[in-house]
Amino acid sequence: MICIDSIVTDPYFNLAAEEFMLKHSKEDVFMVWQNEPSVIIGRNQDVQAEVNLSLAEKKAIKIARRSSGGGAVYDDLGNVNLTFIENSREPDFSKFSDLMIDFLSTLGIHAEVDARRGLTVDGLKISGSAQSIFGGRILFHASLLFSTDLALLNSILEGKEGALNNLSETRKRSYVKSVKSKVANVAQFLSESMQIDEFKQLILKNFLGQDATNRLYVFSEEEKAEILRLKEKKYSTPSWNLWQSNLAGTYSVNFKT
Template sequence: MVSILNDSTDAYFNLAAEEYLLRSFGQDVFMLWQNEPSVVIGKHQNVWAEINPAFIQERDIKVVRRFSGGGAVYHDLGNLNFTFIESSRNADFDKYTSLMVDLLAEVGVPAEADSRRGLTVQGLKISGSAQCIHRGKCMYHATLLYKTNLQMLASALQGDLSDSAEWGVERRAAYVHSVRSPVTNITHYLPSALQLQDFKNIIISFLLKNKIVEGEYQFSPYDLQAINQLKEEKYATTQWNFQATAPK
């Protein structure tokens, strides 16, 4: 498995990169990445049930629908995202959750896994995850609330279905609804101060030490062209992010 330290903070690009790596990339991969302020919703969600549109428009927060299911999450530069993609006919998603519990234990954070493969500390959520399987490959991706603006998170994730008509949204019978949980930041539980970049370095060192990853990969010009094309044709479009009622 190779590691990709993706330095883009463009949510449209990063979600397109995940789909490209899942569908078209030849190697197993771990990607560590961050987004500028964004709300990322699950593939089968009604965006209007998940977001506060007035708040989001006022603050120019991106809204992006991802390739996997699950609930809505808020990202900013105080949040880390990680993605594992592996070729597997028998996906074991719990192993990734356990791996992150062990990683956090190394920095003194006593995290526990919940029934939805999220992570909590003293009952407060610090990570949510989603998973999918596509043609013999599995993807597990999750957030890590390191030093996120929790007030912005709470305000952005307040749905209002009355705004859906403005965007020409067709109603359907059922959507996946987010499960709201009280949240906190990892920094509150660290025994000593640790900069975010240092925490990122610890993650990579941990994965190398445990032979989860064996080298670093940088996107090639071909990769970047394919990802940017997918971004422009899908992830940066109103149709996919706001109007899709049965995303493919």
């Protein structure tokens, strides 16, 4: 398995990197990454229904749409994202949740899996996840809240009431509504304090050590160029992220890179 420690905090680049590795790499992949303040919505979600757009505008919080399903999440530099990509014809996504639980146990944290493959500690959610399949490859990604601004998280994930009424019947049928949960940061469950950079490196060390053949991997210049092209063509565009063209003209500040 190749292990990628992404130093890029641009959500559009990181989402493009996931898709690129899913579709163009033949190896199993593990990637650990962080985003600057942003809301990441699921493939079949509506921005107005999921996000407090006025607050996002005020705080210059980016809006990004991923290619997997599931609900909306808030990212900032207080959380860490994990991506697993594997060759598989018989997906078993639960094993990735188990791997995360095993890692957290090394820190003295007892986490459990909920019905949507999120992780909870003492009934409080510390991680959400989503999945996608492409050909014979599967992708599972999850966000671990470590020292995230939870007050902002709760405020930004409040969409406009009645926004779903404006959707077409086709989109309503495929729509995935976010499920609200009480959340907590991993940091509050640690017996000894640590910084998020240390937490991130412990994650990377843990998964590198899962197998003797695992190795650190850095994108080549050619791969970075392809990822940037995918970002510009898809992930950083209002047409992909907003769906509704009438929003694109009034809500564009958060698509600056």
